[in-house]
Amino acid sequence: MQESKSKLFKQRLFRIHIAAGVIFSIIMYIAIFFGIFAILLPYIKTWEKPSRHIQTTDIFNIDYNYMINKVLEDESFPKDDILINLPGRMNDPAVIITNPFVKPIAFNPTTKERLEDETKEKSHLADFLNELHYGQPLKLIGRLSFGFVAVGTLVLTITGLILIYLFKFANKGKNQQAVFSKIHVKVFTWAFLPFLLITLSGAVMNVGLISSGPISKIVSKGQAKAIDEVVGKVLFEENKPIKKLNEPTKMLELKELLKKASKVNPDLTFKQIRLKNWNDKSSQVEIVGYNPYKPFLNGGIFNRPTVTLNAQSGKLIKNQKVMDKVWPVFVAEGLFFLHFLFGIDIFSRIIVAIIMALCAIAIGFAMMLYLEKKAKKYDKKITFYHWLGKFTLASMIGVIPATGVLFLLQWLLPFSLEHRVLWQQGIFYNVWLFTLFWSFFRINSYQASKEFLYSGGLIFILSAFIHSINSGFSFFELISFNLKNILAVDISLILFGAILIYIAKKLPSNRSEAKSFWILNKKVKYEKNI
Amino acid sequence: MKKISSLLLILLTPIFLFSHSLVLSVMDNEDGTITAQGVFNTGQSAAGALLVLEALHNKEILFEKRLPASNELTIDIPKIPYQIVLDGGEGHTVIKDGIAPPDGFKEVKVSEKSKEKPKKRSRTDATIATSNAVTISILIAFILLLATIFISIKNTNKLLLELKNK
Amino acid sequence: MIKKTYTKLNTPEENGKILGWFRVVLSIFGGLILSYLFMTLLAFILPLKIQESTIISIMFNTLAWACATTWIALSYTKLIALLRFLIPTTICAIALYILY
Numbered sequence: 100m101q102e103s104k105s106k107l108f109k110q111r112l113f114r115i116h117i118a119a120g121v122i123f124s125i126i127m128y129i130a131i132f133f134g135i136f137a138i139l140l141p142y143i144k145t146w147e148k149p150s151r152h153i154q155t156t157d158i159f160n161i162d163y164n165y166m167i168n169k170v171l172e173d174e175s176f177p178k179d180d181i182l183i184n185l186p187g188r189m190n191d192p193a194v195i196i197t198n199p200f201v202k203p204i205a206f207n208p209t210t211k212e213r214l215e216d217e218t219k220e221k222s223h224l225a226d227f228l229n230e231l232h233y234g235q236p237l238k239l240i241g242r243l244s245f246g247f248v249a250v251g252t253l254v255l256t257i258t259g260l261i262l263i264y265l266f267k268f269a270n271k272g273k274n275q276q277a278v279f280s281k282i283h284v285k286v287f288t289w290a291f292l293p294f295l296l297i298t299l300s301g302a303v304m305n306v307g308l309i310s311s312g313p314i315s316k317i318v319s320k321g322q323a324k325a326i327d328e329v330v331g332k333v334l335f336e337e338n339k340p341i342k343k344l345n346e347p348t349k350m351l352e353l354k355e356l357l358k359k360a361s362k363v364n365p366d367l368t369f370k371q372i373r374l375k376n377w378n379d380k381s382s383q384v385e386i387v388g389y390n391p392y393k394p395f396l397n398g399g400i401f402n403r404p405t406v407t408l409n410a411q412s413g414k415l416i417k418n419q420k421v422m423d424k425v426w427p428v429f430v431a432e433g434l435f436f437l438h439f440l441f442g443i444d445i446f447s448r449i450i451v452a453i454i455m456a457l458c459a460i461a462i463g464f465a466m467m468l469y470l471e472k473k474a475k476k477y478d479k480k481i482t483f484y485h486w487l488g489k490f491t492l493a494s495m496i497g498v499i500p501a502t503g504v505l506f507l508l509q510w511l512l513p514f515s516l517e518h519r520v521l522w523q524q525g526i527f528y529n530v531w532l533f534t535l536f537w538s539f540f541r542i543n544s545y546q547a548s549k550e551f552l553y554s555g556g557l558i559f560i561l562s563a564f565i566h567s568i569n570s571g572f573s574f575f576e577l578i579s580f581n582l583k584n585i586l587a588v589d590i591s592l593i594l595f596g597a598i599l600i601y602i603a604k605k606l607p608s609n610r611s612e613a614k615s616f617w618i619l620n621k622k623v624k625y626e627k628n629i
Numbered sequence: 630m631k632k633i634s635s636l637l638l639i640l641l642t643p644i645f646l647f648s649h650s651l652v653l654s655v656m657d658n659e660d661g662t663i664t665a666q667g668v669f670n671t672g673q674s675a676a677g678a679l680l681v682l683e684a685l686h687n688k689e690i691l692f693e694k695r696l697p698a699s700n701e702l703t704i705d706i707p708k709i710p711y712q713i714v715l716d717g718g719e720g721h722t723v724i725k726d727g728i729a730p731p732d733g734f735k736e737v738k739v740s741e742k743s744k745e746k747p748k749k750r751s752r753t754d755a756t757i758a759t760s761n762a763v764t765i766s767i768l769i770a771f772i773l774l775l776a777t778i779f780i781s782i783k784n785t786n787k788l789l790l791e792l793k794n795k
Numbered sequence: 796m797i798k799k800t801y802t803k804l805n806t807p808e809e810n811g812k813i814l815g816w817f818r819v820v821l822s823i824f825g826g827l828i829l830s831y832l833f834m835t836l837l838a839f840i841l842p843l844k845i846q847e848s849t850i851i852s853i854m855f856n857t858l859a860w861a862c863a864t865t866w867i868a869l870s871y872t873k874l875i876a877l878l879r880f881l882i883p884t885t886i887c888a889i890a891l892y893i894l895y
Contacts, residue, residue, distance in 0.1 A: 106811070108871070110810065110812050111811035111869055113812075177677035200677045251861075253857065256861075308853070317835050318852075324670065325650070326849070328670060330849050330853070333847055334850060427850040430851060481788055481791070489781075518762045525762050525766025535777055536776050536777040542788070
């Protein structure tokens, strides 16, 4: 009885895992694929905009006051609650002066000239890649779908962990299926924790928050209609207005105030300055930063350490440190930290990107495992031509040249072209659809994969060169003008393209070659160990 | 019983999909003026949000000012039908019908010229619908989808024929 | 009729490879209701201010849903699956009614 119970349990567990995997893996892969680009969003955002091909400078040597005065010359610009995004925040080299109710105004930090900031109708590459990763192009339905997929992935993670615990996979098989299974199991055995955290926070954003209305009403006993009304005051810093004295007073130089703030809390990397009652005797500046020595606990959306100073005397008013919050805020911040990676350096971002890329590959191999099991039933009878296989091929591999086209068109389409972003996105979708057509056209999926990878690789490499030509900055000029972040994106594109071409070259050309491809690798390894 | 029904009501009422929304309250001061107050539902101040009074017939801007630190403005009621728009940035625009003055609104003679469609203040980008890029992209997308279906049927038949001939 | 249904629900399937619509629908929607009520109850139970405990509720709501779905779907029989949904949901609902 116990034996049959256990057998049923394991069968059911496997079945849930496989069924959920087949249903959710394609969208989950797409979310991760574009999510990797979203990790590099700050760098892509600088790369894509002509106005950001400027040198950045030390935040302590910028004439912010001049820029603020220039902005305030416009009568319609709000005089209060002005927010200054410092250079380096989200890798943006410009100084951005904004207010919640107006469009931001960008300045060159060295020349103090106002920049012609590209609107989202002119340039929308990085944000578009980010939107694709959480389903925004399909608006509410898209976001909800991606949210449900995230919840499904949590089920996959839970069942997968139970499977690993119960079955203790030996990973020693010698056929294709065994190799696919080994890669899938090994990657997720090590990477499941960051994967779980990132997926969980994604599920919270897309589904959890939207459905939080009833919770808010019940816990507040009918007082609150939305979750923000319940948790807003704990999670977000309160922006209480300060009573204006209506006495115009000379303000200290913001760069001097930044230096003072740096002495108050030397651990912080400053990101933003909020001006309250600027030019008034009651004026205060709230300098928002990130403490890189306390990762997971600050810097994202909920817990942002600040130093508040009097704007005319520089006297310290408040020093809000990282640990000055209640522990549920740390839980929230910790959960979202890996998802947003606000403020963290490029190396940590690359590590997270690599982990997620491995997860995406592991998902791909899981799909291949499933398809291989199906294909084996038709071995020597009929060529395997399955709709799911073709759809998966287009979604997981076909997306690569389509994304390459996005990068290529960013600098190929003239910035003066009307509706250039619509053209760019339209062509992207059509290239992706074309890969779906090509997946069905080519009966041999391996051949189609090679073609997608070759073309994707070439397009990515070309996009770096087109950027170099059309931006007016050759690779050497990028070095000499110290635009190293933009150069890094170009190098990454070329490197990524080269890797794709290498994989395309190495990939077997058909299924029979593939069988010996995977086994051959294992044989060589086994012989080396003797 | 009351608790059950209120609990049920809470669970069944439409889910508010957007937290952090801008709330506009308009009060008639009964002296020919109205007081418009703007605040976010989280209690956060909306000082700086742009309050606009627009004529209904031609969208002419009758009054425009940003909310001060007190989050409210007292304005003379226009004599012609109008709407109150509180612009709190992207995704936070609230529109309400204007309250009539004590003597009622004056009749507005709509001339032929002013009958032309007024500029719509709406969140949707009207230019997307008219863009060539969208039209051509959708057209090509349909062609590709049809081609995919066609090629899939063709290849399936080809493979079945191969199987038959084996 | 009731006895027939009870016997049908209480008999374990021969094969765990087919989940069946009953189990799938019950685990997804039942899991959603159960996890939602449980996390709402958790906000009342945790020894924190309601604003702080609600943060924990909303952050782990979706994970709770995934756990509840898995737990219900892996039940030995359909009857156990139904009971795994009904009993905890009823307890949470009663508790919420008392605490509201």
